[in-house]
Amino acid sequence: MVNKRELFQILTRRLGLLNKNCCDYKSLDISLVQSHILYEIRRQDYPSIQQVAETLGFDITTFSRQIQTLVRKRLVSKVQAPEDKRVYLLSLTDKGFLVEEQIDKKLNTYLDEIFSHLSPEEQKKVIDAATLLNRAMLESDTCCLPPL
Amino acid sequence: MVNKRELFQILTRRLGLLNKNCCDYKSLDISLVQSHILYEIRRQDYPSIQQVAETLGFDITTFSRQIQTLVRKRLVSKVQAPEDKRVYLLSLTDKGFLVEEQIDKKLNTYLDEIFSHLSPEEQKKVIDAATLLNRAMLESDTCCLPPL
């Protein structure tokens, strides 16, 4: 039997590096964490700060400040929710959307390059397996959640 | 066709969270980064500081300090190489080895739990695909390397 930790440690690290290199745009001054935040705000429909922080497994106080930074950079817009004024709803500004799109394109290009080293059948296998694994992690209740 | 970025963004994040939660032992005062360093030192044979920093895609100055911290914690031993006194060779102390082993066990337990949500065939598919993907990333020369 394969050593799972070995396998996934390397995989996780490489995927992490991929993200880091792709999205750590010096020119845009976007950190890896910030690129994850942009991604998640784009995906969710006007999420609250807490919602995004939870999704990303982040401490909320750190998160609050990260959002402030992104708002200052005019990448994220933060509006008080009319139905509950404690909550602030997040969305991407036009500029934020463009940046996110740019990162998305770049990452897809990198992924395509990686996939070009695989045969079409292998590519399908990897896609299917990633989907399976995602599902399994979602079903697991001990893993992949924010720290206790 | 699936959106690869979407798929892998989630996968990467979940795997990252898995690592974070597993290894961020409050009691031991080990950070995620430090657990990666312990892993890599265990895996390599008396690597130099530079070697490990490169493997992990880390800035060497940050790394130098992280090693100092681990040495202070008596988890890592750092010895000047006799054949080239500029180089310092790293290895785990007994204590460091025990900590690494503990993290390794915990991570494998978590991974087993995730895999328990898959059928035996699915498990094999995931393992095979992860191996394929690792290979493809290794073959790629544009991805997964330390930043330019």
Add this chain to the structure above:
DNA sequence: TAATATATTTGTATTTTGCAAGTACTTGTT
């Protein structure tokens, strides 16, 4: 209305990070 709960922010202290510059040692060139 008071007490309690929730979402977010701020105060503060610590840690991490990375650039530039430094030290220590080695290798190559003349």
Add this chain to the structure above:
DNA sequence: AACAAGTACTTGCAAAATACAAATATATTA
């Protein structure tokens, strides 16, 4: 041999990230 250039690592410094505790603002409940 001597000295220039290169390599491995460290340190100074300043900025950013982080997290705990406490504060603020609003909502809900008793």
